[in-house]
Amino acid sequence: MRHLVKGRKLGRTSSHRKATLSALAVxxxxxxxxxxxxxxxxELRRFIEPLITKAKVDTTHNRRxxxxxxxxxxxxxxxxxxxxxxxKDRPGGYTxxxxxxxxxxxGAELAMIELVDYNDNPPExxxxxxxxxxxxGKSKKDTPATADxxxxxxxxxxxxxxxxxxxxxxxxxxxxxTEPKADAEVKPETExxxxxxxxxxxxxxxxxxxxxxxxAEAEDKPETKTETxxxxxxxxxxxxxxxxxxxxxxxxxxxxxxEEAKAFIGDDDRVTAQRALQKKIDEASSxxxxxx
Numbered sequence: 001m002r003h004l005v006k007g008r009k010l011g012r013t014s015s016h017r018k019a020t021l022s023a024l025a026v027x028x029x030x031x032x033x034x035x036x037x038x039x040x041x042x043e044l045r046r047f048i049e050p051l052i053t054k055a056k057v058d059t060t061h062n063r064r065x066x067x068x069x070x071x072x073x074x075x076x077x078x079x080x081x082x083x084x085x086x087x088k089d090r091p092g093g094y095t096x097x098x099x100x101x102x103x104x105x106x107g108a109e110l111a112m113i114e115l116v117d118y119n120d121n122p123p124e125x126x127x128x129x130x131x132x133x134x135x136x137g138k139s140k141k142d143t144p145a146t147a148d149x150x151x152x153x154x155x156x157x158x159x160x161x162x163x164x165x166x167x168x169x170x171x172x173x174x175x176x177x178t179e180p181k182a183d184a185e186v187k188p189e190t191e192x193x194x195x196x197x198x199x200x201x202x203x204x205x206x207x208x209x210x211x212x213x214x215x216a217e218a219e220d221k222p223e224t225k226t227e228t229x230x231x232x233x234x235x236x237x238x239x240x241x242x243x244x245x246x247x248x249x250x251x252x253x254x255x256x257x258x259e260e261a262k263a264f265i266g267d268d269d270r271v272t273a274q275r276a277l278q279k280k281i282d283e284a285s286s287x288x289x290x291x292x
Contacts, residue, residue: 008043021047026075028095029083033114041097041113052094055084086117240264246272253277258284 010017020040025048027034036044051069054062058080067076087094093116100110244252249268253261253276265277 007046008039010039010043022070022072025051026070026072028113028115029070029075029079032118033112035100035110035112037103038097038099038109038111041111044113045095045097049092049094051079052083052087053092055079056088058084083115083117090117240266240268242266242268246270246276249273250276253280256280 010020012020021044024034024036024040024044028044028048047069051066054066063076063080066079067073070076070079096114096116096119098112098114100112102108103110249265249272252264256264258281261277261280265273268274
């Protein structure tokens with residue numbers, strides 16, 4: 001006899017058995033329903049129900065005790081924040097084991113273990129059947145509605161015509177005048193037009209002030225204005241130094257002013273082009289010195 005021998009070894013060592021139950025418990029906490037063998041399901045029930053009881057009271061001590069069994073902080077959080085408050089009023093019996101038959105590979109008996117509060121479907125309420133009386137009611141053949149359908153239609157038609165006549169006899173109320181509505185509609189339109197004119201005037205005033213600012217800035221910077229003119233001329237021609245060879249660039253620079261030459265060279269990184277430009281600038285500066 002197996003006195004004082006409780007629990008199932010599940011064909012595993014002690015450490016392997018603890019790891020298996022811990023993994024099954026974490027899966028049940030996350031999914032609320034898992035399928036395994038009957039032996040593992042019954043052993044898991046003994047393992048997880050004390051942990052759920054501890055989760056009813058959310059304290060640091062209880063969290064540490066549960067974590068020592070599960071070794072998963074996310075499962076501990078779900079257990080104390082979701083499952084614990086839900087089963088607070090249930091005095092035990094948090095899980096349910098349902099047998100599913102035998103597995104087709106090794107013939108192991110399968111079972112499904114689930115949390116009762118997450119999978120507790122209430123029974124369907126069946127509607128009560130109508131009571132049958134022993135008294136025999138009159139047959140439908142004797143009723144006048146089924147016996148003479150034409151006579152019933154004739155009775156219904158006059159009743160339907162009477163309300164129509166009463167509605168026709170009532171005096172028609174005078175229709176309200178629509179002119180005030182038109183006036184009321186015109187007023188909002190005129191107000192909207194005025195608001196639109198004010199907005200347009202504000203926009204025009206802002207545009208004028210911006211133009212005045214740009215003109216003042218242009219007057220303060222005459223050098224940049226001339227440079228931009230030269231660049232504009234070069235852009236209008238569509239010619240840059242990168243489109244020509246070095247010899248052609250030198251010939252063209254000789255016939256240009258300094259500003260046009262700068263605009264013509266632009267972003268040309270060739271050393272010879274930069275030297276030609278510098279030569280043109282030096283010549284221009286020396287000419288100015290001679291004039292002085």
